[in-house]
Amino acid sequence: MAPVPLSPIKVGHIDDVQELRKAKPTSIPQRFVRDMAERPTLATVALSSSNDIPVIDFSRLLEANKDEFLVEISKIAASCEEWGFFQVINHGIELDLLESMEKVAMNFFNLPLEEKQKYPMAPGTVQGYGQAFVFSEDQKLDWCNMFALGVEPHYIRNPKLWPKEPVEFSETLEVYSREIRKLCQNLLRFIAMSIGLNGDTFEDMFGAAVQAIRMNYYPPCPRPDLVLGLSPHSDGSALTILQQGKGSSAGLQILKNNAWVPVQPIPNALVINIGDTIEVLTNGRYKSVEHRAVTHKERDRLSLVTFYAPSYEIELAPLPELVNENNPCKYRRYSHGEYSKHYVTNKLQGKKTLEFAKIQTKDSS
Ligand SMILES: COC(=O)C(/C=C/C1=C(C)CCCC1(C)C)=C/O[C@H]1C=C(C)C(=O)O1
Ligand SMILES: O=C(O)CCC(=O)C(=O)O
Ligand SMILES: [Fe+2]
Numbered sequence: 063m064a065p066v067p068l069s070p071i072k073v074g075h076i077d078d079v080q081e082l083r084k085a086k087p088t089s090i091p092q093r094f095v096r097d098m099a100e101r102p103t104l105a106t107v108a109l110s111s112s113n114d115i116p117v118i119d120f121s122r123l124l125e126a127n128k129d130e131f132l133v134e135i136s137k138i139a140a141s142c143e144e145w146g147f148f149q150v151i152n153h154g155i156e157l158d159l160l161e162s163m164e165k166v167a168m169n170f171f172n173l174p175l176e177e178k179q180k181y182p183m184a185p186g187t188v189q190g191y192g193q194a195f196v197f198s199e200d201q202k203l204d205w206c207n208m209f210a211l212g213v214e215p216h217y218i219r220n221p222k223l224w225p226k227e228p229v230e231f232s233e234t235l236e237v238y239s240r241e242i243r244k245l246c247q248n249l250l251r252f253i254a255m256s257i258g259l260n261g262d263t264f265e266d267m268f269g270a271a272v273q274a275i276r277m278n279y280y281p282p283c284p285r286p287d288l289v290l291g292l293s294p295h296s297d298g299s300a301l302t303i304l305q306q307g308k309g310s311s312a313g314l315q316i317l318k319n320n321a322w323v324p325v326q327p328i329p330n331a332l333v334i335n336i337g338d339t340i341e342v343l344t345n346g347r348y349k350s351v352e353h354r355a356v357t358h359k360e361r362d363r364l365s366l367v368t369f370y371a372p373s374y375e376i377e378l379a380p381l382p383e384l385v386n387e388n389n390p391c392k393y394r395r396y397s398h399g400e401y402s403k404h405y406v407t408n409k410l411q412g413k414k415t416l417e418f419a420k421i422q423t424k425d426s427s
Pocket of ligand 1: 188189211213218272274370401403405
């Protein structure tokens with residue numbers, strides 16, 4: 063039998079939201095208008111400090127006495143179990159470096175469209191400038207411009223997509239990524255300890271860990287009530303580190319008890335979240351939590367998001383220490399390469415991507 067030709071992905075015309083915004087429209091194209099149930103105005107919890115995601119003081123994990131260290135470790139455990147998210151203050155990364163990364167990313171987004179389009183994200187791929195996770199002409203679009211690059215190991219890089227302008231971009235990204243990588247490694251150590259595992263468990267297992275960056279730019283939107291900045295999803299990584307642009311308005315929201323909780327930006331803090339990989343390895347004790355981004359009528363927003371994950375050949379399954387009679391194994395064995403492929407070939411839709419790894423039980427089917 064002749065091989066069936068693979069049908070090319072037809073995504074139709076994707077408007078660049080910064081260009082749309084320049085035209086100062088009063089209405090927005092239908093492709094951005096969400097169905098009622100998805101619109102951001104519904105079921106958002108009222109602002110109150112009890113609804114804020116936990117804050118971890120990193121300096122207490124590196125420099126403090128044993129009691130302070132243990133308090134912070136137990137805060138990590140509670141954050142990962144109850145929220146899947148926390149913010150880190152005193153993380154040790156130079157604030158100048160965070161600012162420089164923000165500046166080069168913003169300078170990139172502010173280039174003329176023709177310049178940015180020299181680094182296109184081809185349909186069905188995830189690196190370059192454009193909108194990822196769009197697979198059909200009738201799929202709703204996010205009010206976001208995205209620029210994503212693979213960083214480590216080097217073989218995942220596509221050097222043609224690393225921009226020549228701004229000239230400082232590549233060097234800044236290299237230095238930034240090295241610092242963020244160290245933070246990921248330290249955090250994974252503390253996360254392992256917080257669940258009673260040896261501190262080296264994840265790093266020993268991950269091999270030459272994969273690291274990628276996604277820069278999301280959300281211009282102001284004339285109808286923030288109708289659109290989403292970024293569709294609801296959980297991250298496919300082990301850990302995600304998110305830096306919000308200085309002076310950013312709240313935009314990130316996480317789903318907790320069926321309501322969307324806004325994450326209040328803390329100046330100079332980094333937002334950390336558990337990805338699907340840690341959910342699987344901990345047999346669901348630490349959950350990857352669904353999140354999304356919303357837009358603002360007058361203010362723009364930038365987020366710089368680093369994904370840190372095991373090397374592609376690494377086989378993943380719940381750690382035997384976390385599986386027992388009371389906590390039967392919930393996820394099957396697969397390689398991170400298989401999961402990455404599955405993740406990047408499906409649209410973002412809440413936690414649906416993780417179904418790939420779930421063992422179907424009578425209750426879940
Ligand atoms: C737009 O990209 C993403 O949202 C994304 C992709 C990351 C990647 C690259 C930009 C280059 C190649 C590697 C990789 C797939 C990690 C999200 O990353 C999540 C999804 C998975 C899976 C993961 O490990 O991180
Ligand atoms: O911009 C944000 O706050 C959310 C970004 C995000 O969730 C992502 O890039 O995976
Ligand atoms: Fe995310």
